[in-house]
Ligand code: MN
């Protein structure tokens with residue numbers, strides 16, 4: 529069954545909303561190129577929208593009433609926003625959950641070296657990337673360096689017009705006869721991703737690596753850290769530059785990190801739109817580390833969500849382990865993550881009846897996984913029916929899809945992890961072209977429909 533293109537239904541008021549949402553989203557992408565930056569922005573926005581700190585509430589033993597809005601940001605890389613509902617937490621929450629880490633290139637622990645009068649940073653890529661896409665592009669460095677005394681130095685270089693940028697070189701075509709015969713996975717190897725950061729030697733030095741010495745002296749002057757401090761740094765190499773409107777009709781957005789910041793942003797806008805006291809408690813959640821398997825203390829497999837749920841129960845005066853388990857099982861979730869948009873250039877990778885098309889609205893994936901649905905969540909039919917009803921009642925354009933044709937590949941999300949609590953979870957997101965490339969493509973209409981769909985879900989599930 530073919531779904532209608534959402535653009536066709538918009539009146540001028542809807543178009544105005546869509547464009548202003550898209551403009552705010554582009555700013556979010558420009559300001560949030562790492563999970564930490566996205567989490568910081570979300571905390572600031574939450575505070576501006578009247579959300580109070582869950583940590584503070586726990587310390588003060590604040591009694592939570594329906595309508596109370598709270599935020600928490602474990603380790604500054606994850607986000608949870610809550611609006612306490614009228615019903616007891618034992619009845620469950622309505623949750624929209626996305627991830628805010630994106631594929632990128634991280635620095636190694638000992639990254640800095642000099643070779644042939646060029647200073648480099650050695651790297652280790654993060655997440656699923658086609659490595660050949662990351663060479664000969666302007667790149668920026670974002671992240672933190674933490675000194676031994678605990679001082680956190682924030683770094684973001686390469687975004688302002690007068691900032692320098694960085695780059696990974698590729699072999700000139702003239703000498704590429706051998707390289708061009710290689711498989712795409714081997715054209716650029718993991719150890720070839722070395723970032724050029726300097727080329728001018730320090731004057732009047734005995735140091736044999738004077739270019740490296742010069743870079744170190746600049747780092748010391750500008751940021752106040754030394755070579756050894758790279759040991760406790762998290763510096764991420766990302767495409768430099770802003771998200772842009774794409775096409776003569778400006779209907780799309782070309783940006784870094786749509787996966788999965790487009791869903792994170794849509795969720796955040798959806799929950800901030802809620803001014804009434806909801807029936808069920810609403811939750812907007814951003815996880816980290818999805819791109820490497822939801823591992824670690826900030827990945828979805830960690831227990832921060834469950835812990836926060838317990839704290840909320842405690843502060844509403846209703847905590848016990850059994851009620852917590854019931855509350856988790858009675859919760860309903862949209863696992864909000866991007867889906868593969870049908871790409872006519874690569875039509876054979878898809879099965880058209882079950883593909884997501886740019887502009888046809890928020891996409892639901894009953895299951896993801898690979899081969900025989902391996903690793904999938906596979907949502908319940910009863911739940912799928914409920915979600916369809918909610919979307920139709922709110923006039924939200926939606927479509928359903930699989931991630932490409934059967935047996936070609938596959939992917940996963942955080943859905944199956946939250947489903948471990950026996951809650952209903954379904955994958956839902958925005959269709960993306962060139963997913964995981966330095967610059968990915970989405971349709972503004974799908975962002976708008978996702979935001980509308982998430983809002984309807986939070987209030988009506
Ligand atoms: Mn994703």
Ligand code: MN
Pocket residue numbers: 787819964
């Ligand atoms: Mn991804």
